[in-house]
Amino acid sequence: MSAILRRVRETSLLASVLAVAACSTGPATPTVPGTGPTSYVPSSGPAAPPPSPSDALSPAVLPGWNDEDHLAAFHAYLDGCGAARDAAARGVCGQAKTMAATTSVTPSSARAFFEANFSAVPAVAADGRPGLLTAYFAPEYPARRVPDDEFSAPVLPKPADPRGAGDRAMVESNARPDQALAWMRAEDLFFLQIQGSGYLTFEDGSRARAAYAADNGRPFVGIARPMARQGLLPENGTSGDAIRAWLAEHRGYEAQTVMALNPRYIFFRLDPDDDGHPAGAAGVPLTERRAVAVDPSQWRYGELVWLDADGGNLRGATASYRGLAMALDTGSAIRGPVRADLYMGRGDAAGAEAGTVRHPLHMWRLVPKG
Secondary structure: OOOOOOOOOOOOEHHHHHHHOOOOOEOOOOOOOOOOOOOOOOOOOOOOOOOOHHHOEOHHHOOOHHHOOHHHHHHHHHHHHHHOOOHHHHHHHHHHHHHHHHOOOOHHHHHHHHHHHEEEEEEOOOOOOOEEEEEEEEOEEEOEOOOOOOOOEEEOOOOOOHHHOOOHHHHHHHOOHHHOOEEEOHHHHHHHHHHOOEEEEOOOOOEEEEEEEEEOOOOOOOOHHHHHHOOOOOOOOOOHHHHHHHHHHOOOHHHHHHHOOOOOOEEEEEEEOOOOOOEOOOOOEOOOOOEEEOOOOOOOOOOEEEEEEOOOOOOOOOOOEEEEEEEEEOOOOOOOOOEEEEEEEEOHHHHHHHOOOEEEEEEEEEEEOO
8 A cells, every 4th residue: 555545554454454464444333233235445566367257247136226316326336447457447437437527427327327338257266166255444543742751662664774774663762753653553653554544632632643654674573462462452352452452551661572572563644634535556546335355466557446345244343345346555465356445434433343354255346248
C-alpha cells in the first residue's frame, strides 16, 4: 500500500493479525448488527490468467443479484474503474462515465449496464474449496503535539534509509524527539502500525491522517502467541482488545519488550483529514463497504468482482456479505484467487464489525464483454 491506506495489513482479523499475521484487520471487539446485503471491493496487481469463456455467466444468475443495490454499486464502480489499465476495462469505464454525465442513472439502468457489459467468471482455488473474506478499517486515535507520560510514543517520519533503520527496538532507541510528527499512546501506535494508516485527533480538536510512508523491511511477527506462551495472556484470551489492554496496563519497559517481538516498524507522514476515506494501493479513495484488498498476482486494480460470503453459523458473525466490489487495494496476508479483505470504513464501529468478519467466500470476476 502507499500514500494510501498502505495498511501493512500483515493479517486481516486484528486478533489473527496479532497472533499469526494472517487475516483480518479490525480488533475482535463486540459486533455491529448487519443491515442486509452489503458489497465490497477487491484489490489487485499483476495480470491474472485469462478466464475460460466457457465458464462465463450472466451476472443476472449470480447468487443474490436481485437483492443488490445496483445504483450504489454503479457509483462505487465509477469511483474505482479509472484504476483499470487494460483497454476493454477502460472502455467500459468510459461508457459508465458518459452514462452518468448524460442521463439520470436509476437502479434499473445501473443493473442493465452491468448485465449488458460484463460476464461473470468464477474465481476458483487450486483445491476447489471456498476462500476467505476478512475485513479491515481505518482506525482513529487521540494524539498530542507534545509528549507527556501517557502520550510518549513518537509518530516518526520516513528516514533517509528506512531499510537500514534496524528492527523495532533499534528504531525506538534511536528516535529523535525533535523529529516526531505527533505523540501517541504506545499501544495505539503499535496498532496503528498494524493497520498501516489511520486518523489522529489532537487535544485542540484538529485532525490529521497518518499515512503510510515507509517500513523498515523487517517481517511482521504476531505477538499474541508469544504472549500466551509466556503466560501474559490465557491461550483463549488473545483478542485485539485483550492485547491492547495488557499493553496499556504495562506501558513502559514491559510493553516495549513485548512489542519488540514484532521487529517490523512503520513510518508515517501526516496529511490533512478531509473527512473522507484513505486511498488503496490503486491510488483511489476506498469506498466504505465496497472496497476490498485481494492478491495482486490474481487480480488487477479496477476490476469488478462479485463477493458471496455467508456468515452461516460462524461465531460472532453479524451478517452475510454479498455484492459488487472493486479491486483497489492489496495486503501482504491476502493470498490466493479466492481471498478478499473488505474495507469497512473508519472509526470504532467499522473496527468492531471488521473484527467479526471471517467468512467462507466465493468470488466471481466480472469481465468486460467484447
